[in-house]
Amino acid sequence: MTEKDLIPSAYTNQVDKGSFEWSAPSNIALVKYWGKKANQIPANPSISFTLNNCKTITKLAYERKEDTNGISFDLLFEGQPKESFRPKIEKFFERVAGYLPFLEEYHFTIDTHNTFPHSSGIASSASGMAALAMNLMSLERELNPAMTDEHFYKKASFLARLGSGSACRSINGSVVVWGLHAEVEGSSDLFGVPFTGDVHEVFRNYKDTILLVDKGEKQVSSTVGHDLMHGHPYAERRFAQAHDNLSAIKKALTEGDVSAFIGIVESEALTLHAMMMTSMPYFILMKPNTLEIINHIWKFRQDTGIPVCFTLDAGANVHVLYPESVAVEVLGFINAELLVYCQNNQYICDEVGTGALSLY
Template sequence: MLTETDFIPKSFTKVAKNGTVVWSAPSNIALVKYWGKKPGQIPANPSISFTLSECKTITKLSFEKKEDDGSFTFDFLFEGQPKQSFRPKISTFFERVKKYVPFITQYHFTIDTQNTFPHSSGIASSASGMAALAVNLMSLERLLNPDMTNEYFYQKASFLARLGSGSACRSIKGSVVIWGQHEDTPGSSDLFGVHYTDVNEVFKTYNDTILLVDKGEKQVSSTLGHGLMEGHPYAESRFAQAHENLAAIKQALSTGDVDTFIKITESEALTLHAMMMASQPYFILMKPNTLAIINAIWQYRAKTGVPVCFTLDAGANVHVLYPENVSVKVLQFIKDELICYCQNNQYICDKIGTGANQLI
């Protein structure tokens, strides 16, 4: 089992003066939710997620060796334009990772990033954005240490991504990813995400249609939301529940038990929102149209037997999950009955993906 010290490089065998690398990294949607964290971006409970395919961040990292190696210097562009508001988050990330990628003070970086989904769509981009930046930095490290194994590359990329945004560690490698130590999952770690491979065929082609109920800014930041679990009256029970649900959903994913998958996935989504409603201060993140969609899905599933379900992130948008073999029926249901609840009738069709991908 790798520890933090294993990610601190001892030496480099090569020199890189300048260059450019480009990676894409996707968003992910948790099935068993991570909510609450310990110092150092350590999760209070383990989680498991589907990696998405189409909702992703594409980041180009250009680097040039400089004379002064004492501080971070970088230019940041979002969709080709300078974006000053993003700089503090990048600076914080660099501070957190410099121990593990000490060469970053030796280069001036130009970070040019864009999302394949609209920035105002209400879909969190921290996971995909930090994951994309992490794999770019690892590409630079691999130039300095060409003997690096692929396993180490992806584990360290996940480790670095976690230090930028906890859930970003689940966007690096694999279609189904577990993050957080779990007694029934050998090799699981609080430090990085682990690709879970014992997945039945039915789940390998799952679809995720994201209904954009509210495209506004998040009412509660992730940092604040996780912080509300400290001293929460139901925190310990929730953390125990997450361990139990992770064991059960792993079994469902392995055996193709769609009914159990649906029960756990929907329960986890509602539990996340219940924890926010029971926090101090308390928040209701769902909108009336969120509830209307949930009720419509339940009624449709009861009436037709089609195995469609929902999950939510910490917001109002609804992720509609379903197997590929019922996609025609579900998409027609979405068009006929659900898009009327979406802001400007907007939704995004996505599916399960494989993780980060190097483009250049």
């Protein structure tokens, strides 16, 4: 499928007003996407767990308008106008307008909220853009009822990517690959695809407890961070490493090799931060308490043999990953030893989920 395949021909139906509502989850990358080309194309492939509890729920109401001079919308966050969000939505609409020619024909009301606190330090752009893309595709399917499910979900992932790169991994679950990879059938730089392998049962109900070390704004935006990979002295080797690690984690996920999974996931997390520390300008996104948590996890795993590990996004918070079979022991460890390093002792319990869900 190419970008041209995602540009619709004339619609066969007409609708004047209505609404849709979708939830879409956040996701956590196991092999990290870091660095991008033009038009939100990833510099390397990535693979993620789709989460279950950390979601954005978005209702999209639409009504045909008389004029077609530009895109118009109202935006509500948790029931209140949120002007600070408008620029990102406006940019998103500009990027997708060529693929959704109906946009200028309607006035939209976007009413959105998260199931997790917006100030929690959990990235909401992936879930937010994914939920909005699902709503827009629901309207396009009203205009073109013959649309197949395959086209619906691929185009939704494509659109979400234009809003926030990792959002394309929040459409389907539970394991999603984004970016062209020689060993993943159907993989594409344009959209995320469900992992084609048979995921071993140990990973099907994997847990992710998110330790909120720092709930403040990011020290550096994702866009700026990705741009720092241009001309980075280690960029090309990093991109090759991501391909190798995706091959290795693909094998671990199908064989149930938790030990190999742990090694890849933790190395990927530290590599992401190493790339930021060796860029120009350079950034240290971890906090002292991030390192304390990592060291405690390593000691706990060594002392007990319990297969718990960590990963990180481009920030200070720690995702603690572990099989469902050891949840009691790991949660006991978190409460006894790690909460002291969390801001206001806060953490979020999540697990592998199944992707976006229609609520209408």
